[in-house]
Each structure stands twice: as C-alpha cells, then as structure tokens.
Amino acid sequence: MEPTTENLLLTEAIFHEARAVPDEARNELIKTRCKGNRSLAAEVHSLLEACKAEENEAASCRLESEAGRKFAPESKRAGPYLLDRLLGRGGMGAVYLAHRADGHFELKVAIKLIDLPLASEVFRDRFRQERQILAGLQHPYIARLVDGGVTQDGELYLAMEYVDGVPIHRFCEEQHLSARQQLELFLRVCEAVQFAHQNLVVHRDLKPDNIFIVEDGTPRLLDFGTAKLLSPSLVGQGNEFTRLGLMSFTPQYASPEQVLGNPITTASDTYSLGVLLYLLLAGALPYELKEFTTEEMVRVICNEPPRKVQALDSGKRLDSDLEAILQKALRKEPQQRYLTAERLASDLHAYLEGKPVAARQGTIRYRAAKFIRRHTLGLASAILLATTLAAGIAGVLWQAKVANEERRKSDARSADLRQLSDSLLSELDEAIKQLPGSTGAQKLLITRVLEHLDRMAKDARGDRLTELDLVNAYTQLGNIQGNTYDQNLGDSAGAMTSLDKAIAIAQPLVASNPDDRDVLEALANAQESRSEVEYWNVTEKPQEAIAYMKASAATYDRLAALPNVTPAQLLAVSRAYNTLGDQLWARGSAGLVDLPAAIAAYRKGIDFENRVLRLEPGNVRARRGIGTLQMKIGSVELDTDPAQALKDIEIALQYFDSVPEADRKSLITVRNRAITERKKAMALEELGEHARAIRLFEEVLQIDRQIAAADPNDQRAIYDIGVTLQDTARSYEDAANPLLNSSLEDRRRNLLSAERSLEEFAAVSEQMLRQNSANEDWKVGLAQAQVRIGSLRQVLHLPGESEALSRKGLAVLKDLVEKDPGSEAVLDSALQAILKIEPASLRDPRLAVEWAERGVALSHRKTPKWLLSLAQAYHAAGQIEKARAAAKEGLALLPVLPPGATKPRIRRLLEIESRTELLSS
Known part of the structure; x- marks a missing residue:
C-alpha cells in the first residue's frame, strides 16, 4: 500500500476501531471499513497480528518473572525500569507498564519508547521535544515526567507517571x-x-x-x-x-x-x-x-x-x-x-x-432574566418588603426624616465597604502579592483605599461588622505600606499609622466581644503586624516591638482555646509564634536576645501547624510553615551546633519539597526554599566545607536575582540579595583564612571573589539607602562592607584609595555605636571592623576590648560568638591570660562533640584563642 498521509491515517483509524471490538467481530468490521481495498485490509491485519504477538510476548515475560526466571535485560529493560506489559500504541510510540527494578525504591511508571523499526532522527528530535515539554509542565492535572534516558539498545525512553484510570x-x-x-x-x-x-x-x-x-x-x-x-x-x-x-x-x-x-x-x-x-x-x-x-x-x-x-x-x-x-x-x-x-x-x-x-450576545431581556433567576428569593423579599412599607407608610411618615438620614449613612458605609472589599483588598491584595512586578499595583491600591477608610471610620462607632472590616482593612493596608514580611513599599511611618488605627478600633471591640473569634483574630493580626513593622524599621525601640508581639501571641492563644477553631486561624497563631521567635533571636537590644525562648517559640508554632495537618493532612500552608519554622530552629543552632543545624535544615527542605509541584513554583515557596538553601550553605561553612558552601551560595544568589528582576521595587527581594552577597563574601574570606583552611593554594582567588561580592553588596546597600535613608541596617551593612573592601584591596595590593574607603566605613560604624550603644548588631559589626581593618595602623585594641566587653554583657555571657570576639580583642591588646579565659568560657557553652565529629568553625577559633600564649611566644 502506498504510504501516503491519507493511507496512514485511515490505516491507524481502522486499526484502533478493530482493537476495540471482540476478535470474532474484527474481520467483518475490517471488510466493511476497507470497502474492498485488499492492500488496506492486509495492512490492518498485519498490524493486529504484530500487536497480538507483542501482547503474547509480554504475557510470556510476566509468567517467566513469576516463575523466578530472569528477563533478557537487553530487550526488557529501560534504564533502571523493568517492562511488565504493553499498555498501548499510537503515533510514533508504544507505552509499557514498568516498575523500578534497581532496588532503590518501589515505583510503577509508564515507559514510552519509539515504536518504529526505521525511526529517523526526526522522530528522535520529536521524542526529545516531548521530554522537554513534560519536564516543564508540573501540574496536578497533567501526568508528570518521572525520568528519561537511553536504553541499552541506544533508544530514547521516557518514564512517566502511571495513570491508572x-x-x-x-x-x-x-x-x-x-x-x-x-x-x-x-x-x-x-x-x-x-x-x-x-x-x-x-x-x-x-x-x-x-x-x-x-x-x-x-x-x-x-x-x-x-x-x-x-x-x-x-x-x-x-x-x-x-x-x-x-x-x-x-x-x-x-x-x-x-x-x-x-x-x-x-x-x-x-x-x-x-x-x-x-x-x-x-x-x-x-x-x-x-x-x-x-x-x-x-x-x-x-x-x-x-x-x-x-x-x-x-x-x-x-x-x-x-x-x-x-x-x-x-x-x-x-x-x-x-x-x-x-x-x-x-x-x-x-x-x-x-x-x-x-x-450569547444577550439582550437586556436575556440579562434581566438571568438576574431574576439568580436572585429570585431576594427579589421576592424585596417585593414583600415594598408591599409592607406601602401598607404602613401612612403610620410612619413622622419617622421619615430620621430614617432617611440613617439609611443614607448606612448606604454610604455599605457602598464604601463593598467597593473596598470586593474590588480592592479582598480580590487584589492576595492576588498581586503572588505576582512578580506587583509593586505598582500595590501603590494604586493604597491610593484608592485611603480615600475610603478614614471616612468610614467616622460613622462606624457601635457597628460591629463595619468596625471589624475597618480593623482588617487598616491592617492589610499597613502591611502593604511597610511590613518586611510582605512585599511592601518601604513606608514604615505610614504603616505604623495605619496599624495604630486598626488596634485602636479593635481593642474596645474585643472588650465587648471577648469570645468572638473574628474579633480576636483581627486584633491579634493588627498587633502582630504593628510589631513586625516597628521591629524591622524602627531600631531604637525593639523592646516595644517584642511587647506588641507577645500581646499578639496572647490574643491568639485566647483564640486557639475557643471551640471549633479553624485551620486558617491555627495557621495565624503559628505565624505569630514564628515572628516572636524571630524577634527573640534574629536581632535584639539590651539583653533582649533569648535563644532558648526563640527555639521554644518556633516549636510552639510547629505544634499549631501540626494541629492543622491533623485537621487537613494536605494543607500546603502548614507543610510550608513547618519547613520555615524548622529552618529557623536550624538557624538558631548554627553558631553553637552547626552539625545539628544542618540536620534540622535538611528536614526543612524535605517539608518544602513535600508540597504539590504547582505550589513549589509559587513566589513564597521559591523564596523560602532559597533562604533555607542559604542556611544550609552557612552550616556547611561553619563545618569547614568551604567549596560546597560557596557553590550553594552562588546557586541561591541566582534565584534571588531572578526574583528581584521580576519586580525591581520589591525591597524584600533586594534584601535577600544583600544577605546572600554578605554570606558569600564571608565564605570566600574563610576559605582564604589560614586558621580555618589548611589548603591555601587559591587564597588570592578567594580574596578577589570576596572583594567582588562585597562591591556588589555595597552597590545594593547604596540603592536601598537612596530609597530609605533612615534604615540603620543598610547603613551598618554598607559601612562594614566599605571596611572589608578597603582591607581586602590592601592585602591584595589593588590600585585605588583603599585606606580612605576603610577609614570612611569605620567612621560611620563608630558614629552608629555612639548613637545606639545598646545594639548588639551595630556593636558586632563595628568590633569586627576595628579588629581586622587594614592597614593595621587603623586598628584600636583598647576600643575593641571596650566594645567586646559591652557585647558580652549585653548577651549576659551566654553567647559563644561574643566570647570569641572578646578573646580576640584581648589578644589584640596583649592581654593573653584574659584572652585564654574568655575563650575557655566560650568553649564551655558549646555542646559536647561526639567522637570523630567535625569541629565547627567557632570551636576551632575558640580553641586557637585558648592556646594564645603559644602564639604570642
């Protein structure tokens, strides 16, 4: 038969029809469909016989397998998979049911092979394109690609999800x-x-x-x-x-x-x-x-x-x-x-x-009919109401003026709420947060919303529903304006103003409705957001921020104790403890850092997430939440027990990877997973695995840049880039440090890489300070980077005003310490700068000792990192015995290592300082 496109299509169609009917009916069907075309009929019969032979062969293979005899691997295997039986043929391929047979784990898959005896490269290109397409389509309603490769015969194969349906x-x-x-x-x-x-x-x-x-x-x-x-x-x-x-x-x-x-x-x-x-x-x-x-x-x-x-x-x-x-x-x-x-x-x-x-290009009549069907009950009630009003209008005319005025106010509030909730906050805020490039849309949202909220608040007193809506609206608005935990516009002052309004409305509302779940949640949410904005943007009052967060957690505890609490409300409780843990650990002042309390807060958050999973085992937010909290526990452990931190961080990654494929691509999951990978790199760095850590830092940096490129105004994404650049530079510096790395062949290359990372970080810091010149974190980061860049250029003998740059950064750090002497973060940055600055003539051992002693006092002598800094400062000042004592005190705070365990970075440095008399001699 001539192999034209028409003949191929017709042959395939009749073949599939014949396959679908019993054997005894096939001959009659083929005779009818082929209409006397003997070549066509012979081709269809040939295909049916080949298909039957294939099925018989597959059945024989299964019987042999059950009897314990081995398959011939060259004909029955595709990579690690063993073919079980033919599922079907079509187009250019055949699909087989198969199972993984390499002993690693059990898995059923559908294996697709090119099913043409003389397949050209065009077919193989097509097959490769199918693999490329499937690899990019991760959706719960699309059969996913599991694996792919080449058989021992050199033919391509695809392993796909086996769909039993x-x-x-x-x-x-x-x-x-x-x-x-x-x-x-x-x-x-x-x-x-x-x-x-x-x-x-x-x-x-x-x-x-x-x-x-x-x-x-x-x-x-x-x-x-x-x-x-x-x-x-x-x-x-x-x-x-x-x-x-x-x-x-x-x-x-x-x-x-x-x-x-x-x-x-x-x-x-x-x-x-x-x-x-x-x-x-x-x-x-x-x-x-x-x-x-x-x-x-x-x-x-x-x-x-x-x-x-x-x-x-x-x-x-x-x-x-x-x-x-x-x-x-x-x-x-x-x-x-x-x-x-x-x-x-x-x-x-x-x-x-x-x-x-x-x-349908519907007429007014068509649309009206649709409206009536949707609102039959409401229209009937309206007609009944109108009839009642008409019957009693003669008796209530004297109330008309008062009723009209109240209705006018009520209608105005209702219209405002409807416009606000339906077209702005409810529908837009959550949607645009997930979209790259959304900052402009958020600015438009704020402009529109502010016009409504203040006007509505004047007329809402005593109206529970309206006041509750106002609390939630002001809270959402404050988060968009300046909450670091969300995509925000950097307006922290405006954010706190909005959140103060929310709390002022919510507190009396809770007093009059103490067991109202919605009211309690609204107050707790406003308190939480208020704390977050103040903590991360107003550095001089962190204790007030923590007080707000503790109040939020207490309000949430009241909510969680009520009957029939919902999974969404339990997630909100967990979120509050998550944030409280951040504040007790990530940055504190005047002794506010409390690492055991931070870990306890994170674990309490995990307890609430697990309550959610008991109610809804497939809840994605709970799985993602446990991953985030587990990562933060690992972060707290980094300084004292990086080996345990690495284990906790790996658990966190497993939780992120357990969410559905579609959710893994969402902005929040991608960002949280990138942060967790960065923490993993930090743990590897602390354990001395510099090369692995650097590779992972560079991978995370690429992800951070992709997120920021989607929305250049997203300050959270830019912050992530800055943190990763700092960590990457520090890893390069440690790799070049003779105290930490016995192999120093690539010392110059590592120091040059550190200098490049710090230069990029300095550029990011300057960009952020142009947008918010009051942000102390970026000021500290830029100044510290300037000291490190100038010092590296001195060591590497690079051209430029390196000493002037170091002096400039150090002057800023000294000024910041004087302005905020109780900030551990500022103090630590300034101390590291004054201990390591180049040229060495710029160092000030006396001032280093003063700052180190202050930092140890602020941490209540409970932080090994501060005791290491104190030992290094004493060493620089020539106070050898004090250096040894401080180092030994720091070592005593570290957990006991099991035999053969790798010594973390801080232990190695403390041990060096504890033997400092050997170095001094």
Whole structure:
C-alpha cells in the first residue's frame, strides 16, 4: 500500500476501531471499513497480528518473572525500569507498564519508547521535544515526567507517571454524572490545558483517550508526543515533522487549521476541547466522518457546521446557553472561537453560576432574566418588603426624616465597604502579592483605599461588622505600606499609622466581644503586624516591638482555646509564634536576645501547624510553615551546633519539597526554599566545607536575582540579595583564612571573589539607602562592607584609595555605636571592623576590648560568638591570660562533640584563642 498521509491515517483509524471490538467481530468490521481495498485490509491485519504477538510476548515475560526466571535485560529493560506489559500504541510510540527494578525504591511508571523499526532522527528530535515539554509542565492535572534516558539498545525512553484510570467519557458514563458534574470535571481539564498554554505548549491532540480520570475523580492530561512549543526557536522541528507527512492530530478532534496545515495556536486546543465537551454532553461527536481521506476531512471539519445537540437522535436537549458555548468553541475561524481554555472555562463558570455567558450576545431581556433567576428569593423579599412599607407608610411618615438620614449613612458605609472589599483588598491584595512586578499595583491600591477608610471610620462607632472590616482593612493596608514580611513599599511611618488605627478600633471591640473569634483574630493580626513593622524599621525601640508581639501571641492563644477553631486561624497563631521567635533571636537590644525562648517559640508554632495537618493532612500552608519554622530552629543552632543545624535544615527542605509541584513554583515557596538553601550553605561553612558552601551560595544568589528582576521595587527581594552577597563574601574570606583552611593554594582567588561580592553588596546597600535613608541596617551593612573592601584591596595590593574607603566605613560604624550603644548588631559589626581593618595602623585594641566587653554583657555571657570576639580583642591588646579565659568560657557553652565529629568553625577559633600564649611566644 502506498504510504501516503491519507493511507496512514485511515490505516491507524481502522486499526484502533478493530482493537476495540471482540476478535470474532474484527474481520467483518475490517471488510466493511476497507470497502474492498485488499492492500488496506492486509495492512490492518498485519498490524493486529504484530500487536497480538507483542501482547503474547509480554504475557510470556510476566509468567517467566513469576516463575523466578530472569528477563533478557537487553530487550526488557529501560534504564533502571523493568517492562511488565504493553499498555498501548499510537503515533510514533508504544507505552509499557514498568516498575523500578534497581532496588532503590518501589515505583510503577509508564515507559514510552519509539515504536518504529526505521525511526529517523526526526522522530528522535520529536521524542526529545516531548521530554522537554513534560519536564516543564508540573501540574496536578497533567501526568508528570518521572525520568528519561537511553536504553541499552541506544533508544530514547521516557518514564512517566502511571495513570491508572479510564478515559473521561467512559468515566462520565460509568459514574452517571449529571451535566453539572460533567462540566465541573471538564473545567479541571481546562485548567490543565490553560497551564500548558501559559507555558507556551499547545497539546494538538486533545481527545478522551488522552484525558484519564483517576480513582479520586481528578483528571490527568496525557501524551504530549504531538504537542508543539510556541517558542520560536523550536518551530523548525515541528515544521520538519509535518513536512514529512506525519500529521499530529486525531481527525475526529482536529481543528480546521490542523486539517488544512495552517499555523497552530492555542485556539486549536480550545476547538478540540469543544469537541470533547460536545461528546460529554451529547453522547456523540459534532461531525460524522465516514472516510478519513483529506477530501472528506476538509469537507466535514472545515466546511460543515457542527450538528446541534437537539438535532441528534439521542433525545438529549441542552440549555440554549450551553448550545451557544459549544457553537462558539467549534467556530471554523480561530479568531471567532474561544482563544484560550481560560475563556472557555470562564463562560462555563458563568453558566454554572446562572450569569450571562459571553457566547450569547444577550439582550437586556436575556440579562434581566438571568438576574431574576439568580436572585429570585431576594427579589421576592424585596417585593414583600415594598408591599409592607406601602401598607404602613401612612403610620410612619413622622419617622421619615430620621430614617432617611440613617439609611443614607448606612448606604454610604455599605457602598464604601463593598467597593473596598470586593474590588480592592479582598480580590487584589492576595492576588498581586503572588505576582512578580506587583509593586505598582500595590501603590494604586493604597491610593484608592485611603480615600475610603478614614471616612468610614467616622460613622462606624457601635457597628460591629463595619468596625471589624475597618480593623482588617487598616491592617492589610499597613502591611502593604511597610511590613518586611510582605512585599511592601518601604513606608514604615505610614504603616505604623495605619496599624495604630486598626488596634485602636479593635481593642474596645474585643472588650465587648471577648469570645468572638473574628474579633480576636483581627486584633491579634493588627498587633502582630504593628510589631513586625516597628521591629524591622524602627531600631531604637525593639523592646516595644517584642511587647506588641507577645500581646499578639496572647490574643491568639485566647483564640486557639475557643471551640471549633479553624485551620486558617491555627495557621495565624503559628505565624505569630514564628515572628516572636524571630524577634527573640534574629536581632535584639539590651539583653533582649533569648535563644532558648526563640527555639521554644518556633516549636510552639510547629505544634499549631501540626494541629492543622491533623485537621487537613494536605494543607500546603502548614507543610510550608513547618519547613520555615524548622529552618529557623536550624538557624538558631548554627553558631553553637552547626552539625545539628544542618540536620534540622535538611528536614526543612524535605517539608518544602513535600508540597504539590504547582505550589513549589509559587513566589513564597521559591523564596523560602532559597533562604533555607542559604542556611544550609552557612552550616556547611561553619563545618569547614568551604567549596560546597560557596557553590550553594552562588546557586541561591541566582534565584534571588531572578526574583528581584521580576519586580525591581520589591525591597524584600533586594534584601535577600544583600544577605546572600554578605554570606558569600564571608565564605570566600574563610576559605582564604589560614586558621580555618589548611589548603591555601587559591587564597588570592578567594580574596578577589570576596572583594567582588562585597562591591556588589555595597552597590545594593547604596540603592536601598537612596530609597530609605533612615534604615540603620543598610547603613551598618554598607559601612562594614566599605571596611572589608578597603582591607581586602590592601592585602591584595589593588590600585585605588583603599585606606580612605576603610577609614570612611569605620567612621560611620563608630558614629552608629555612639548613637545606639545598646545594639548588639551595630556593636558586632563595628568590633569586627576595628579588629581586622587594614592597614593595621587603623586598628584600636583598647576600643575593641571596650566594645567586646559591652557585647558580652549585653548577651549576659551566654553567647559563644561574643566570647570569641572578646578573646580576640584581648589578644589584640596583649592581654593573653584574659584572652585564654574568655575563650575557655566560650568553649564551655558549646555542646559536647561526639567522637570523630567535625569541629565547627567557632570551636576551632575558640580553641586557637585558648592556646594564645603559644602564639604570642
């Protein structure tokens, strides 16, 4: 038989039809469908015999396996997977059920192999493209790529998620789903297709056999072997594949542009979705193809209008809105149908909610009828109310003036609340926080909201619901203005003003409603946000910030003790303890640092997250929350027990990786995981694994830069870059330190890398200070960087005014210490600068001792890091005995190491200082 495209398509169609009927009926079906074409019939029979032989071989292999005999690995293996049986063939591939057989873990997969005896490189390119497409599509409704590689025969294979389910049309029939249930299931399919489109992938072969429904009733989109990437760099591959006559579609579900060979867009997939929806609702296809010739396909698919469901013999009838949606989805012209799966889904959602659908150019009468159906009860109540008012109006005329005035105020408040909550805070805030580039949208949000809130607050006294809405609105607004824990605009003063208003309204509200969960949560949330803004932006009053956070935790505890507390409220309680732990550990003043209390707060937060998981085992926020809290526990342990910290941080990464694939790509998960990877690098650095730590720091830095590039005004992303740059520079410096690294061949290279990282950090700091010149953290960071850059240039003999730069940074640090003598963070930065600055003539051992003694006193002699600094300061001042004593005191605070354990960085440095008399001699 001549191998034309028409013949190939017709052969494949008859082959699949014959496979679907019993053996005894196959000959008659082939005879009828081939219409006397002996070559065609012989080709179909040949394919059926080959398929049967393959199935028999697979069955024989299974029997041999059960009997304990070995497979021939060269024919039955694909990488670590052992093939069990054939699942199906189609297009260029065959799919086998397989299991992992290397003993590492148990896993069932579907293995796809090229199933052509003379496969050309074009087919292999196509196969590689399918692998590339699947690797980029991580969605709960798309069968995921598990693995891929090359068999021992040199053929490519893909290992995909094994989907044990049935085609979507069979599932709907077997489960007797109603039209509404079918539409709800179909909407999930649209979600998967839209996700593919957003990732520049057009499936091109959407049909029931490629959409399976698994046991829990969710769909899985399969077989991207015919998919097309919309990326211009890959268009050539698709053209070559088509040029050779290998058409990438199933005729019954193909769009007119596919049949005609015209350019393919996302509208082609929405056409196929329309055919699928027609099949589900009508039980038949919108067209009847009697032959699979090009002439027949062009005539039917490209020219004939789809049959209306009412015209079928099935007796089924559809609502006129559904009929209009089907007709729009099946328009011949791509630009006239739904351009995206999202638009098709939007119209179906509107239909399910009783709203007008875009597919109908509805009249006022049509829209009014829709409104009446949606609001029948409300309209009936309104009519009844109007009747009652009319009957009693004569007796209440004297109240008209007062009633009108109250109604005017109430209506104004209601309109404001509706505009605020419906179109601004409720719908926009949470959505734009997850989108890169959202800072501009947030500024617009603030401008609009501030016009409403203050006016509403004047008339809200005594109205519980309005006051509660105001508390929540002011709190959301304050977070957007200046809360470091959210994407924010850096307006800390404006944020505290908004949050003070929220608390002032909430406190009397709680006093009059002590067991009201919503009111308690609103107050606790406002107190928490107020604490966060003050703690991270107003450095002179950290104790007030911690007091606010403790008050928030106490309010949340009252909430958590009430019956029927919700998972969302438990998550809010955990969040408060998370923040309290941050404040007790991350930065304190005048003895406020309390590491055991910080760890206790984090563990209490984990307890609440676990309460959530007991209620909702699949709760993503709880899993992500435990990961964050576990990471912070590891961070607290870094200075004293980095080996244990590494273990806790690894646990945190496991929790982040346990969330669904789609959530792993969200901004919050990507950022939190990057921070955790940075903490892991810090633990490796403390354990002396400099090379591993540096590689990991550089990987994290790339992620930080990608997040910041999406929104250059996102101060949180810029802060992450600054922290990672500082840590990277410190790691390079430690790698060049002869006290910490016995291999110093690359010392100059490491010091140059440290200098480059610090230069970039200095540029970031200057940028941030231009936006917020009062931020003390960036001032300290920039000054310390200037000292380190100048000192490194001195050591490396680089050109430039290195000494002037060192002097400039040191002067700023001294000034900051004088302005805030109780800040441990400022004191530590200044002390490290004055101990290590180059040239050595700029060092001041006397002042170093004074600052170190102050830092040890502020930490109540409980922090090994401060005792190390004190020992180094005494050493620099020539007070050897005091240096040894301080070092031994620091060593006593460290946990006992198990035999053979790696000594962390701080222990090695303290041990060196404890033997300082040897060095001095």
